[in-house]
Amino acid sequence: MQARGAGIIYLLTILVLLGCLSARETRAENDPGLPVFVSILPQAFFVERIGGNRVTVDVMVQPGQSPHTYAPSPKQMVRLARAKVYFRINAPFENGFIPKLQSAVPGIEIIDTTRGIVLEKMDDHNNTDDHHHDEDLDTHIWLDPLLVKKQAAIIRDGLSAIDPAGRLYFENNFIRFAGELDNLHNRLSLALAPLKGKSFFVFHPAFGYFAKAYGLRQVAVETGGKQPSARHIAQLIEKAREEKVKVIFAQPQFSTKSAETIARAIDGVVIALDPLAGDYLANMEKIAAAIEKALQ
Structure with a gap:
């Protein structure tokens, strides 16, 4: 019953979402910045650092929720109707969610911020004897500041492609943020050495x-x-x-x-x-x- 109820809610949400699409551009014109969606809070930090006042960022997984068990709410699905870009990070829920999003909001740009980063297997980090799940890739790439620099470059390029007028602004913000990440990495390296x-x-x-x-x-x-x-x-x-x-x-x-x-x-x-x-x-x-x- 729960699965059936969830399916009905999802279908109703899609209907509402499709009804909102005609007003998408009108609402977007009244927004203070480019409407952007991300999966998790750290990504919002990255996008805001680079996008500044030229973006408005919305986050799917809210505080206290887990990307491993998360499912989008109907309210979030409706808000996605006005989004111009979604920066994904290969969080567990995205695999089933992103194709549905692309179908429901065909104009949205999906940008993978893990592009060019080799994801490691969970077992590569955890050498225990009886837990081996070779199919599980570790997507927690934001916990290495140098990998965040790579993600930030992808965010900069993605925002620049969608908002060419802000290209120099995004580049300057990226340079400043990259410097913050380098300083963070150096401090942590020294402390943990x-x-x-x-x-x-x-x-x-x-x-x-x-x-x-x-x-x-x-x-x-x-x-x-x-x-x-x-x-x-x-x-x-x-x-x-x-x-x-x-x-x-x-x-x-x-x-x-x-x-x-x-x-x-x-x-x-x-x-x-x-x-x-x-x-x-x-x-x-x-x-x-x-x-x-x-x-x-």
């Missing part, structure tokens, strides 16, 4: 690119969206004890039950760490500081 080779424990393996960028190792409680087996939990407890780990990091979008089980066994604590926070630069500093403190 003494900890190279050390492991930090997380519930969901979101921090693989962060770990790779700064010479750390991420050990995840779950992989592939599945709760860990009792055997896997026992292995993690043993590993945590061997490495004297006392902190398990968990995202606020996920249940912390398994992480808490491990934390109790090692006399440790579970600490929230949110890779989806909206203030990207400040959040990266916060993530680095939390991991640095946990590994000292």
Whole structure:
């Protein structure tokens, strides 16, 4: 019944959406900036840094929601009728959602900000014994500032193609943002350099690119969206004890039950760490500081 109800809601939404298309251009003319949609909050930060006052950014996955379980609301689908561009990042929900969006809003420009970036497998970040999901690619590329520079360049080029009059404005903003990312990367590299080779424990393996960028190792409680087996939990407890780990990091979008089980066994604590926070630069500093403190 739930699936059928969801399908009906979706069809009704599409009908409403199609009814809105005729007014799309009129509404867009009254907007303060180019209507842009993104999947997650960090992307909004990037687009606003580059687009400035020439864009108005809307985000699909709201605070507290997970891209792994997210589904667009009818209100969001209607708002998408006025969007000129959607910057995707290969979040899990996008695979089923983007084709429907293109069908319902044929004029919208879909730009893939992962273009040119080699996505790694989750297992490449997480060397545990009994969790292997080769089909799962890690799309958390925003957690490496140097990969964000590549995404920012794609955003700059995409905005320039749609709004040629703002090309120089976008370029100048990109140069400034790229400098901020370089400075961030240099600060984090300096702070985390003494900890190279050390492991930090997380519930969901979101921090693989962060770990790779700064010479750390991420050990995840779950992989592939599945709760860990009792055997896997026992292995993690043993590993945590061997490495004297006392902190398990968990995202606020996920249940912390398994992480808490491990934390109790090692006399440790579970600490929230949110890779989806909206203030990207400040959040990266916060993530680095939390991991640095946990590994000292």
